[in-house]
Amino acid sequence: MRGVQPTFDPAKGGAILTNPFDRTKTQARGGAAYRFALKVDCGKCFVADPGLAFAPELVSLVEEEFGREFFEVGAVY
Numbered sequence: 001m002r003g004v005q006p007t008f009d010p011a012k013g014g015a016i017l018t019n020p021f022d023r024t025k026t027q028a029r030g031g032a033a034y035r036f037a038l039k040v041d042c043g044k045c046f047v048a049d050p051g052l053a054f055a056p057e058l059v060s061l062v063e064e065e066f067g068r069e070f071f072e073v074g075a076v077y
Helices: 056-066
Strands: 014-018 025-029
Touching: none
Parallel strands: none
Antiparallel strands: 014 025
């Protein structure tokens, strides 16, 4: 069909996510912008420790309940 735009599919692309504490890089198919998120805002009360993460039990619970892989994306602003 002429003039019809293809549907945008973020999973066809990817993004490189950088951990703000230790600068390690992870590739995420589709990036992180369109995903479901749990946001934890600590304001200025955080420790710049790359070992900080959600408890493995919470990750398992979220993955089981939503039927999707869960991964963490950190940001400092």
